[in-house]
Amino acid sequence: MKNSIHTLLIIMLLPFAATINSYADEPLKPENLKVSNSEAMDSITQRFRRQLQIFPQEKVYLHTDRSRYQAGDTIWLRAHLVDAASHRATTASRYVYVELIDVDSKLLKRIKLRPEKEVYHGYLPINEEQPQGYYTLRAYTRFMENLPENYFFHGNIAITNPRARKAAEEEYAKSDKTKKDTTGYRPPFHVSFFPEGGYLPAGIPWRVAFKGVGSDGWSDEVYGIVVEEQSGDTVATLKHSHRGMGTFMMKAEKGKRYIAQILNNQNRYLEFELPQAEENVPMLSAYWVKNRLGITLSHPKQQGLRLVMHTRGMVFYNRPWNTDHPVLFINKQQLPGGVIQLLLVDEGKMSSVNALFSIEKLRNCRPPLPLTNRSMAYGRK
Numbered sequence: 071m072k073n074s075i076h077t078l079l080i081i082m083l084l085p086f087a088a089t090i091n092s093y094a095d096e097p098l099k100p101e102n103l104k105v106s107n108s109e110a111m112d113s114i115t116q117r118f119r120r121q122l123q124i125f126p127q128e129k130v131y132l133h134t135d136r137s138r139y140q141a142g143d144t145i146w147l148r149a150h151l152v153d154a155a156s157h158r159a160t161t162a163s164r165y166v167y168v169e170l171i172d173v174d175s176k177l178l179k180r181i182k183l184r185p186e187k188e189v190y191h192g193y194l195p196i197n198e199e200q201p202q203g204y205y206t207l208r209a210y211t212r213f214m215e216n217l218p219e220n221y222f223f224h225g226n227i228a229i230t231n232p233r234a235r236k237a238a239e240e241e242y243a244k245s246d247k248t249k250k251d252t253t254g255y256r257p258p259f260h261v262s263f264f265p266e267g268g269y270l271p272a273g274i275p276w277r278v279a280f281k282g283v284g285s286d287g288w289s290d291e292v293y294g295i296v297v298e299e300q301s302g303d304t305v306a307t308l309k310h311s312h313r314g315m316g317t318f319m320m321k322a323e324k325g326k327r328y329i330a331q332i333l334n335n336q337n338r339y340l341e342f343e344l345p346q347a348e349e350n351v352p353m354l355s356a357y358w359v360k361n362r363l364g365i366t367l368s369h370p371k372q373q374g375l376r377l378v379m380h381t382r383g384m385v386f387y388n389r390p391w392n393t394d395h396p397v398l399f400i401n402k403q404q405l406p407g408g409v410i411q412l413l414l415v416d417e418g419k420m421s422s423v424n425a426l427f428s429i430e431k432l433r434n435c436r437p438p439l440p441l442t443n444r445s446m447a448y449g450r451k
Contacts, residue, residue: 073264085436086428089122089219091164092115094290100220102412102429104413105382109262111439113118113155113389114366114376114378114385114415115385115388117336117384118380118383118384118385119151119184120244121383122155122363122384123157124385125290126153126154126156127153127217128151128152128153128157128160128162128163128209128211128214129151129152129153129154129157129211129220129221130149130150130151130152130209130211130214130222130223131149131150131152131223131224132147132148132149132150132207132209132223132226133147133148133149133150133258134147134225135147136227137226137227137228138227138228138229138230138429139196139202139227139229139230140196140229140230140231140232141196141197141198141199141202141226141230141231141233142196142197142198142200143195143196144194144196144373145170145193145195145196145207145227145370146191146193147168147183147191147192147193147194148189148190148209149166149168149190149191149209150190151182151190151211151367154383155176155382155383155384156382157382161188162213162315162376163186163209163211163212163213164185164191165182165183165184165212166180166182166183166209166210166211166281166388167180167182167206167209167210167211168180168181168182168192168194168207168209168210169182169184169208169209169375170196170206170207171192171206171207171208172201172203172205172206172207173203173204173205178200178205178407178445181193181194181196181208182427184382186202186387193194196229200229201229201231202229202230202231202441203228203229204226204227204228204229205227205228205229206224206227207223207225207226207227207449208223208224208225209222210222210223223328234267246440247359257285257292257340258284258285258334258336258338258340259283259284259285259292259319259332259334259338259340259343260282260340261280261281261283261292261340261342262280262281262283263278263279263280263330263334263342263344263345264278264279264280264281265277265278265345265353266278266279266281266353266354266355266356267354267355267368268353269321269345269351269353270344270345270346270347270348271322271347271348271349271369271430272320272322272324272347272348272349273290273322273323273324273347273349273354274368275319275320275321275322275325275355276320276321276353276355276371277317277318277319278306278307278318278319278320278344279315279316279317279408280292280315280316280317280318280330281314281315282314282315282332282391283314284334289313289314289315290314290334290335291310291314291335292308292309292314292333292334293308293310293332294308294330294331294332294333294337295307295308295330295331296308296318296328296329296330296331296344297328297329297331298323298326298327298328299326299327299328299329300320300326304318305321305328306320308320309409316395320414321348322344323330323347324347324348324349325347326347327343327346328343328344329341329342329343329344330342330343330344339347349373349397350369351368351369352367352368352369352372352375352414353367353368353369354366354367354412354414355367355368356412359399361401362400362401362402362449363399363400363402363405364397364398364399365397365398365399365412366396366397366398366440367391367414368411372393373390373393374416375387375390375391375414375415375416376388376390376391376414376415376416377389377390377391377398377412377413377415378412378413378414378415379410379411379412380410380411380414381406381407381408381410381411382409384406388405391414
């Protein structure tokens with residue numbers, strides 16, 4: 071994972087039971103989610119709009135015919151290039167560049183896709199002697215090179231090579247198996263911890279996300295406990311819920327160290343230190359209560375804070391935080407689809423904390439398709 075995950079937390083949209091006081095804000099009406107005239111003059115909203123005007127962004131997605139290939143095959147692909155804000159197709163860039171990269175981040179091949187009738191498509195041949203393993207397809211435009219590489223498209227494919235595998239087995243049979251490994255020790259797995267909002271507030275029950283990754287780079291199923299180092303008391307238990315990922319609740323104290331004692335699915339044991347607890351840091355927490363999104367602050371009485379919500383740079387909520395109510399509820403139907411970012415801004419227009427979550431609008435939408443039979447009966451073919 072990138073280092074930016076420490077400042078941007080992807081909120082896991084798993085509904086769970088929570089006790090909320092009944093005196094929270096009333097659900098917002100759809101018209102209230104629109105930016106009013108006074109808010110349109112706000113410098114935060116204007117900066118977002120200005121950013122989209124003077125520095126538009128592109129987004130590319132690469133569609134391949136398969137995910138597994140053999141050496142000597144051809145990768146047929148199509149690139150979907152859209153405007154990052156509106157998600158509308160664009161052909162502003164003359165070429166889309168597609169690269170094949172190995173596990174050592176070495177560039178193996180690069181091709182250029184030029185639009186034909188507003189469609190970027192082409193193919194990338196694989197060498198017959200290509201070693202077996204996992205490879206990365208990276209796609210971007212020259213305009214996208216103005217941004218960090220994590221804005222590029224990255225997709226994984228697997229390439230098998232029976233001849234290379236047989237040669238490797240023969241070489242291993244002839245090798246000296248008593249020779250010691252000089253590549254250094256590699257831990258069997260690693261677990262990363264991500265407190266919701268980026269920091270772990272002191273003295274408040276808070277949700278912490280985690281992800282277990284094996285030495286091969288794939289997810290690893292992990293479980294264990296979190297203990298306070300000096301006393302040895304258990305403060306939380308954790309168990310993965312999906313591909314080595316999960317969440318747990320814990321209450322951390324300032325100045326104390328917390329250690330996660332973890333086992334993986336191969337019963338290997340390792341310890342990891344959690345982030346230090348911070349005092350007086352306003353943090354955002356988001357969770358689902360049925361079809362409503364609840365947003366709370368770690369210090370809801372702090373004055374001078376403003377909550378800003380946007381999707382792809384388009385601001386749809388920009389209001390001061392109401393300190394009279396501890397929870398803000400928003401119905402799911404009133405939120406736009408896609409990835410939504412929450413920003414908590416102080417009076418100096420500085421973002422103190424932000425969070426990400428996604429809204430899926432089309433999961434249960436099925437367009438009506440009329441089905442008719444051309445004949446009442448069909449013969450044997």
